[in-house]
Amino acid sequence: MTTTNDQLYINKVINGDINAFAYLVDAYKKMVFSLAFKMTKNRGEAEEVCQDTFIKAYTNLNKFKGDSKFSTWLYRIAYHACLDTIKKNKNHNNSLEINEITFNQIQSVNTILQGIERKERAKMINDCLLELQDEERSLIWMFYFDELSLKEIIAVTEISEANLKVKLHRARKKLLGIVKENAAPELISHYGRK
Amino acid sequence: MQHQNLLVIMEENKNSHELDAFVKKYVKEIHTESPSKDFTASLMSKIVVEHQKSIFTTSALISKKGWFLILLLVLALIFIPFESPEKSLINFPELDLSFFDKIQLPSFSVSNTVLYAVFFFGLMFMAQVVFLKNHFNKRFK
Numbered sequence: 001m002t003t004t005n006d007q008l009y010i011n012k013v014i015n016g017d018i019n020a021f022a023y024l025v026d027a028y029k030k031m032v033f034s035l036a037f038k039m040t041k042n043r044g045e046a047e048e049v050c051q052d053t054f055i056k057a058y059t060n061l062n063k064f065k066g067d068s069k070f071s072t073w074l075y076r077i078a079y080h081a082c083l084d085t086i087k088k089n090k091n092h093n094n095s096l097e098i099n100e101i102t103f104n105q106i107q108s109v110n111t112i113l114q115g116i117e118r119k120e121r122a123k124m125i126n127d128c129l130l131e132l133q134d135e136e137r138s139l140i141w142m143f144y145f146d147e148l149s150l151k152e153i154i155a156v157t158e159i160s161e162a163n164l165k166v167k168l169h170r171a172r173k174k175l176l177g178i179v180k181e182n183a184a185p186e187l188i189s190h191y192g193r194k
Numbered sequence: 195m196q197h198q199n200l201l202v203i204m205e206e207n208k209n210s211h212e213l214d215a216f217v218k219k220y221v222k223e224i225h226t227e228s229p230s231k232d233f234t235a236s237l238m239s240k241i242v243v244e245h246q247k248s249i250f251t252t253s254a255l256i257s258k259k260g261w262f263l264i265l266l267l268v269l270a271l272i273f274i275p276f277e278s279p280e281k282s283l284i285n286f287p288e289l290d291l292s293f294f295d296k297i298q299l300p301s302f303s304v305s306n307t308v309l310y311a312v313f314f315f316g317l318m319f320m321a322q323v324v325f326l327k328n329h330f331n332k333r334f335k
Binding site for chain 2: 059179
């Protein structure tokens with residue numbers, strides 16, 4: 001995923017070689033689809049958003065000036081396409097009250113999670129992530145999974161830096177709360193098995 | 195008291211670092227989903243359609259530059275004869291405009307407030323057009 005390679009293919013597409021676009025699609029479809037799936041929580045919708053994103057990217061490719069990474073530019077289009085879809089379908093979100101967290105809480109949840117098999121744990125964290133609100137979930141995804149920098153997230157979402165930090169912190173806390181709630185029964189069944 | 199506050203802040207910082215590490219560790223473990231196998235193929239067929247559309251896109255017959263030149267020409271045609279009446283480029287036929295006086299319009303007056311309101315409404319409307327256009331274009335920069 002080197003930027004110079006991207007630029008090479010982008011230039012080819014702009015010069016009329018449509019097939020060069022397939023390279024860009026293959027390189028980034030997983031990233032875009034994962035974000036879309038995380039945000040819309042629906043495979044069909046995610047696929048649609050993913051397609052729209054690439055079509056928009058194709059028709060606006062000549063507007064990509066290369067000031068940012070191509071992936072960030074694409075991410076931005078995808079993020080806004082997801083927001084549009086969510087707004088259209090308005091899945092309602094359940095919100096969880098955030099309580100103050102303590103070091104001990106983190107430690108105890110950590111211990112519980114360590115006791116669960118890796119595959120199972122990944123599924124559980126994924127389920128917990130889906131319980132977050134759309135915006136919180138997308139921020140966590142960008143920052144922790146796709147490892148976008150704060151600066152890149154600001155470029156994608158147009159949220160101010162201070163606001164972003166607050167939102168990220170709140171999202172982290174909420175996620176811990178949800179994991180804690182979901183992990184408690186897991187813990188009981190875990191010991192039950194022994 | 196201050197010492198106490200400092201301790202609380204330190205504790206909070208420590209917790210948020212811990213929480214950061216916690217989330218980083220577990221979120222990274224999540225498996226990503228892939229789109230369906232024929233995704234690229236079906237997308238590319240749509241791109242081809244899009245490409246063909248772009249070949250046939252219409253562009254304005256008279257470009258912005260063209261309009262500017264036309265405006266200059268019209269202005270020149272109107273004002274040059276007034277500037278130098280002897281060397282008029284085109285001799286406009288004399289028009290009898292006296293019929294304007296014969297038209298009797300019912301007299302009505304509009305207060306200044308209404309005039310200002312209409313003026314600013316128009317101004318804001320134009321501003322919005324520019325603003326919205328920029329806003330939507332910005333997404334693709």
